[in-house]
Amino acid sequence: MWALRRASTPLRNRGYRVRTSYVFGKLEVPHSWEGNVAGFGTTAALSDRCIFFEGNNLATWPSSCIYISSHGLSSQAGAENSGEEDKMEDGFSELDGTLPSTSPLEDSKAADDNEEELTCGSEIDDDDDVDDGTQNELDLPEVETELAEKISTKRASSELFNAILGAPGLSVPIVLDKWVSEGKEISRAVISLAMLNLRRRRMFGKALQFSEWLEASGQLDFIERDYASRLDLIAKVHGLHKAERYIAKIPKSFQGEVIYRTLLANCVIANNVKKAEEVFNKMKDLGFPLTTFACNQLLLLHKRLDKRKMADVLLLMEKENIKPSLFTYKILIDAKGLSNDMLGMEQVVDTMKAEGVETDFNVLSILAKHYASGGLKDKAKAILKEMEDVYSKGSQWPCRILIPIYGELQMEDEVRRLWEICEPNPRIEECLAAIVAWGKLKNVPEAEKIFDRVVKTWKKLSPRQYSTMLKVYADNKMLTKGKELVKQMADSGCSIGPLSWDAIVKLYSEAGEVEKADSFLVKAVQKNRKKPLFTSYMVIMTHYARRGDVHNAEKIFHNMRLWGYVARFSQYQTLIQAYLNAKTPAYGMKERMKADNVFPNKALAGKLAQVDAFRKTAVSDLLD
Numbered sequence: 001m002w003a004l005r006r007a008s009t010p011l012r013n014r015g016y017r018v019r020t021s022y023v024f025g026k027l028e029v030p031h032s033w034e035g036n037v038a039g040f041g042t043t044a045a046l047s048d049r050c051i052f053f054e055g056n057n058l059a060t061w062p063s064s065c066i067y068i069s070s071h072g073l074s075s076q077a078g079a080e081n082s083g084e085e086d087k088m089e090d091g092f093s094e095l096d097g098t099l100p101s102t103s104p105l106e107d108s109k110a111a112d113d114n115e116e117e118l119t120c121g122s123e124i125d126d127d128d129d130v131d132d133g134t135q136n137e138l139d140l141p142e143v144e145t146e147l148a149e150k151i152s153t154k155r156a157s158s159e160l161f162n163a164i165l166g167a168p169g170l171s172v173p174i175v176l177d178k179w180v181s182e183g184k185e186i187s188r189a190v191i192s193l194a195m196l197n198l199r200r201r202r203m204f205g206k207a208l209q210f211s212e213w214l215e216a217s218g219q220l221d222f223i224e225r226d227y228a229s230r231l232d233l234i235a236k237v238h239g240l241h242k243a244e245r246y247i248a249k250i251p252k253s254f255q256g257e258v259i260y261r262t263l264l265a266n267c268v269i270a271n272n273v274k275k276a277e278e279v280f281n282k283m284k285d286l287g288f289p290l291t292t293f294a295c296n297q298l299l300l301l302h303k304r305l306d307k308r309k310m311a312d313v314l315l316l317m318e319k320e321n322i323k324p325s326l327f328t329y330k331i332l333i334d335a336k337g338l339s340n341d342m343l344g345m346e347q348v349v350d351t352m353k354a355e356g357v358e359t360d361f362n363v364l365s366i367l368a369k370h371y372a373s374g375g376l377k378d379k380a381k382a383i384l385k386e387m388e389d390v391y392s393k394g395s396q397w398p399c400r401i402l403i404p405i406y407g408e409l410q411m412e413d414e415v416r417r418l419w420e421i422c423e424p425n426p427r428i429e430e431c432l433a434a435i436v437a438w439g440k441l442k443n444v445p446e447a448e449k450i451f452d453r454v455v456k457t458w459k460k461l462s463p464r465q466y467s468t469m470l471k472v473y474a475d476n477k478m479l480t481k482g483k484e485l486v487k488q489m490a491d492s493g494c495s496i497g498p499l500s501w502d503a504i505v506k507l508y509s510e511a512g513e514v515e516k517a518d519s520f521l522v523k524a525v526q527k528n529r530k531k532p533l534f535t536s537y538m539v540i541m542t543h544y545a546r547r548g549d550v551h552n553a554e555k556i557f558h559n560m561r562l563w564g565y566v567a568r569f570s571q572y573q574t575l576i577q578a579y580l581n582a583k584t585p586a587y588g589m590k591e592r593m594k595a596d597n598v599f600p601n602k603a604l605a606g607k608l609a610q611v612d613a614f615r616k617t618a619v620s621d622l623l624d
Contacts, residue, residue, distance in 0.1 A: 235266035337370030407437025439472030470503035548582035585613030
């Protein structure tokens, strides 16, 4: 069978209490443990909890037991407006001139994925707010991909795609009516290629108009994958509520497993734990088989929000004899790396190999990235060499992954060597990778030189591409140049969204102007009504905590809750540090954490004791 529990650190060192165990092959699986699987991240003693399974349902209750039943999780905070806003600070007033969207359909309500991605991003990315790799990471059913790739193995735009691309605002149906009236081809193959290109560029608003026109005009006989594609687009453009309502309009004969797993994946994109588990349980109630895909979605969600809950999903997979996929292992390896548990990460890899699952380029890149960030330079270098020996063979396509990691390792000669391979004819992703690497090496002139080439070569840049250079300025505390670049973005007509806000927030914060970073983000949210990235809030909150500014740290914590960010360990860790630095007691902090189902590890428990308003000391004992 499979042996994921080999990745566990010794149970006695983590305070686990094993009540019952199942044995799978060489592996003993604890039935109850302290909060997290295989030592993922920070934990709290859950030794007094128990776990029950009923069918395939999954839910967690904040009572004395964790029930795997049909009720679902307790709800998380919803997304609301953060209330009173401050004025924009100087230097970034160009936001006032941000061009409005050409179509309200293009204002996607899907939340950003704020974690490190498991896979490489798309080479084509014109979206301003969504990180690369989200679609790949979520393993969404690519409903258009299979047929389209039979037509073309390249990412070339079809004639139909170009026609849709040039359609202003809500005029896509008009353009398509003209296309048909001129007698041009509208076969499923052509449709699939056009839809694929729209998705790759994250032009979900236009893709949704295209899908609606296809059905209304009768140009395409919809099958389940077409309805799933529409559902996915509605979720991305209008949000989960409207996507869920759309399912009722789909003919019963087409309301299959693909429909619900598409909805589940979008719940994960939105980091909506309650809705994800409701959909998961709904799939069981409808009699759909429990799949690796569905379990991977929950693992991915819990990796972001609460690694302790990954244990419940893995137990369910073991109980139902669901074999982990390569993607499952990628999630687990990344979770280990994010927790800085390098030994556990290696043990997951060993387990994967023992189960006959081969490592690929993405797995190696995850390992190299975490070794580099964890300071294990020799191990990172060995992985990078393996990646070059096996996958490169002198080609330049792996360079966009390798170059930033060499930059993280401060290996300037290697960065220069790989950039020289790409320099004669670089793709934009390779240019961005080199900018990141030179930024890490504190060689800003080299980064600027490459960015100038990008601006001249690709006339219209996305905010993500501008943000890459903005982050270099932020890391090097070059506030003036950062302001100049934002002005350049605005002058070019580039919309400035959450990804750009994140870079600007960091730019101000690293320059020691956290108040300006805070007020900038407040104003940006007020004007654009878009959800800021999790990291934007955390950067500001961390700087307030360092100052011991409890009032503003609590304000940021509150705003994150209003925007629907579920309380995480990292938020409480930062908030408690604010109280500690302020040398002031934190009343009710333990109760707040318990209500949010967040449990301290040993280090945080020590800090929590220091800010406990009612803690006992030698003097207090005497006075009592």
